[in-house]
Amino acid sequence: MIIVALIWAVVVGLCCLLWLAVGIRRRQPGEPTVENGLIPYLGCALQFGANPLQFLHSRQKKYGHIFTCKIAGQYIHFLCDPFSYHSVIRQGRHLDWRKFHFATSVKAFGHDSFDPRHGHTTENLHQTFLKTLQGEALPSLIETMMAHLQDVMLRSDTLSPSKDQWEVDGIFAFCYKVMFESGYLTLFGKELGEDKCQARQAAQKALVLNALENFKEFDKIFPALVAGLPIHVFKSAYSARENLAKTMHAEKLSKRENVSDLISMRMILNDSLSTFNDVSKARTHVALLWASQANTLPATFWSLFYMIRYADKSLSPCS
Numbered sequence: 001m002i003i004v005a006l007i008w009a010v011v012v013g014l015c016c017l018l019w020l021a022v023g024i025r026r027r028q029p030g031e032p033t034v035e036n037g038l039i040p041y042l043g044c045a046l047q048f049g050a051n052p053l054q055f056l057h058s059r060q061k062k063y064g065h066i067f068t069c070k071i072a073g074q075y076i077h078f079l080c081d082p083f084s085y086h087s088v089i090r091q092g093r094h095l096d097w098r099k100f101h102f103a104t105s106v107k108a109f110g111h112d113s114f115d116p117r118h119g120h121t122t123e124n125l126h127q128t129f130l131k132t133l134q135g136e137a138l139p140s141l142i143e144t145m146m147a148h149l150q151d152v153m154l155r156s157d158t159l160s161p162s163k164d165q166w167e168v169d170g171i172f173a174f175c176y177k178v179m180f181e182s183g184y185l186t187l188f189g190k191e192l193g194e195d196k197c198q199a200r201q202a203a204q205k206a207l208v209l210n211a212l213e214n215f216k217e218f219d220k221i222f223p224a225l226v227a228g229l230p231i232h233v234f235k236s237a238y239s240a241r242e243n244l245a246k247t248m249h250a251e252k253l254s255k256r257e258n259v260s261d262l263i264s265m266r267m268i269l270n271d272s273l274s275t276f277n278d279v280s281k282a283r284t285h286v287a288l289l290w291a292s293q294a295n296t297l298p299a300t301f302w303s304l305f306y307m308i309r310y311a312d313k314s315l316s317p318c319s
Contacts, residue, residue: 032063033067041073048224048227049224049233059078066079108222108226108290111280112280148183175300181208189257189259192204218244262288
């Protein structure tokens, strides 16, 4: 037994030496600071996955605005200076975004690959964005979104047990509820139709708010998924993603009223061009939901916060 233990100790020691010699990336001239982490392969993955924002703040304070961290076997560059983003975006012709977003979408949302190298084409799917989100299609989409915004904001009073009572909530929660429900209904339509019955409206609102809770649970760990951590590590987030997908099966979407042209066209292309199964098709709709909400929700909050915080400056041009 002692000999076996010694052999294992030697093997582990050799593996550690090999990792130190080969597995650690060292900073090259002109490159930002590199942090390899203490755990082989994982690197900083556990710290990043536990609290991405705190991790980035601590590294920014330690290394500056630009640094590199090893996360789940990959070296990821972080740029924390918002005033430098445009300099990176301008180099788009030197960066292969497609390779990144194909792999990231598959890891995060769990659908089959769209990568042309795997025998698929994204041209027809990309055309749906041009046909339904630009040009002549845009005014009707804006009109629908505005109608839902007014309906969501004014309906809170009609559903209140007493019209003399105000609903009280934080700005962050308010923005998330209003913008998510409006955007969700604009894209995916109403599951219970346009019935004005108060009970059915309340049921419809409950369905959307349940989708919002699932969205927030999934979105919370999205940075960790992008970094390469498997979603099965986060059981609640995985369950939330699958719950969203269950509501977006083609059979259920086909029964909804006022589904957007974007989703309708995507459903047709999924059925006619792709070889995805029903689950994978539903997960592509989850990806669209995330893409439409992930930046919109915090941007709305910060815009409203700024307008309230600096109300005098916001109103001065009008006066």
